[in-house]
Amino acid sequence: METTTIDEVRALEARHVLQTYKRSPVTFVRGQGVRLYDADGREYLDLLSGIGVASLGHAHPGLARAIADQAQTLIHTSNLFYHPLQGQLAERLARLSGLPRAFFCNSGTEAVEACLKFARRYWHARGEPRAEFIAFENSFHGRTFGALSVTSNEHYRAPFEPLVPGVRFVPVHDPKALLAAVSRSTAAIIAEPIQGEGGVRPLTQAFASAITEAASNTGALIIADEVQSGLGRTGYPFYAPVLGLHPDLISIGKALGGGVAVGAALVSQKVADTIAFGDHGSTYGGNLLACRAALCFLDELDTGGLLGRVSRVGDHLERGLRAMAARHPLIKEVRGAGLIWGLQLTRDAAPVIKEGLARGVIVNRTAETVVRLLPPLVITEPEIDEALGRLDAALGAVGADE
Numbered sequence: 550m551e552t553t554t555i556d557e558v559r560a561l562e563a564r565h566v567l568q569t570y571k572r573s574p575v576t577f578v579r580g581q582g583v584r585l586y587d588a589d590g591r592e593y594l595d596l597l598s599g600i601g602v603a604s605l606g607h608a609h610p611g612l613a614r615a616i617a618d619q620a621q622t623l624i625h626t627s628n629l630f631y632h633p634l635q636g637q638l639a640e641r642l643a644r645l646s647g648l649p650r651a652f653f654c655n656s657g658t659e660a661v662e663a664c665l666k667f668a669r670r671y672w673h674a675r676g677e678p679r680a681e682f683i684a685f686e687n688s689f690h691g692r693t694f695g696a697l698s699v700t701s702n703e704h705y706r707a708p709f710e711p712l713v714p715g716v717r718f719v720p721v722h723d724p725k726a727l728l729a730a731v732s733r734s735t736a737a738i739i740a741e742p743i744q745g746e747g748g749v750r751p752l753t754q755a756f757a758s759a760i761t762e763a764a765s766n767t768g769a770l771i772i773a774d775e776v777q778s779g780l781g782r783t784g785y786p787f788y789a790p791v792l793g794l795h796p797d798l799i800s801i802g803k804a805l806g807g808g809v810a811v812g813a814a815l816v817s818q819k820v821a822d823t824i825a826f827g828d829h830g831s832t833y834g835g836n837l838l839a840c841r842a843a844l845c846f847l848d849e850l851d852t853g854g855l856l857g858r859v860s861r862v863g864d865h866l867e868r869g870l871r872a873m874a875a876r877h878p879l880i881k882e883v884r885g886a887g888l889i890w891g892l893q894l895t896r897d898a899a900p901v902i903k904e905g906l907a908r909g910v911i912v913n914r915t916a917e918t919v920v921r922l923l924p925p926l927v928i929t930e931p932e933i934d935e936a937l938g939r940l941d942a943a944l945g946a947v948g949a950d951e
């Protein structure tokens with residue numbers, strides 16, 4: 550059955566879809582590059598890319614061809630057997646990250662979950678079981694029990710407690726508190742190099758070196774959650790090394806499949822050496838379709854020159870945002886890198902998102918007062934100018950007061 554009007558779509562969802570998402574009243578039916586089209590044929594510039602997922606934009610011809618070809622050849626066989634693509638993808642990710650081994654899963658939260666389990670497994674194998682994790686205030690790592698347990702936001706946590714025990718939250722940019730909290734009971738320290746859901750807040754290099762110091766004092770492993778900040782988003786393959794942070798484990802997801810669900814935990818050899826057959830698994834993890842999509846994305850990122858472009862267009866976006874901040878007193882701060890940016894407002898960001906939608910630009914609200922931008926990595930400078938023009942009008946319509 551074809552349901553196209555917003556009213557029909559809403560009524561059907563209201564009856565049958567579990568109401569966990571508060572959606573904006575738009576129904577998208579088609580996309581092309583950085584543009585999305587709703588059921589009435591209205592066009593929108595997408596500065597969010599499905600929360601950092603549609604890395605190659607919408608309906609990317611190369612990705613569409615690769616997925617179609619793979620679907621007509623073989624989609625899934627399970628991890629009971631070999632297929633030709635998983636090793637290729639793991640090798641590419643090893644070259645990009647410096648971590649030699651990959652475990653494939655289907656989402657960011659699963660990638661975090663795998664990293665937490667592998668960290669505990671590492672200490673168990675060494676005959677020194679360490680149960681504790683150090684995480685940061687304002688963090689977001691996902692919604693499954695392990696990932697939720699290292700996520701700080703009470704709103705997400707409270708209805709599901711008790712969570713995994715042994716997690717301590719430390720304020721970001723407080724090296725003293727961090728050094729006091731990390732001990733020889735700490736299995737791992739988990740950090741987002743840029744806190745995304747927490748309001749697009751990059752860690753400082755000084756705090757990253759405190760993480761390194763705390764880890765080397767105690768042997769605690771470092772997990773960098775690069776689900777949002779990784780894979781070219783900042784103009785670098787990963788943001789942790791830019792901060793001088795060298796993690797033992799990295800979680801990735803979002804951009805990797807360009808919209809096909811795929812995530813991975815990347816691990817160092819010393820951690821990999823402690824993992825045995827059967828320790829972890831996923832039925833779908835790293836199937837042919839997911840690996841083919843991810844390989845297509847990495848081709849564009851590496852050989853296709855996307856990575857170099859992100860820095861250039863990212864600079865252009867930053868200049869545009871700073872100019873906008875100078876015009877609008879409701880923007881208190883501009884934070885980010887490459888193509889991940891947050892506009893810290895003096896007030897709730899919700900009306901800006903709404904006014905943006907009405908003017909054909911998609912951004913989202915995070916940490917209540919932040920407008921977040923995560924455009925497709927293929928966005929061009931003229932598209933940025935056009936989108937910022939619409940965002941500028943939305944900010945103007947909202948004004949500084951509640």
Ligand SMILES: Cc1ncc(COP(=O)(O)O)c(C=O)c1O
Pocket residue numbers: 656657658659661689690691692741745746774775776777778802803
């Ligand atoms: C840093 C980080 N980790 C983990 C996740 C969870 O990813 P997913 O929603 O794919 O499970 C997110 C999602 O926003 C994220 O930003």
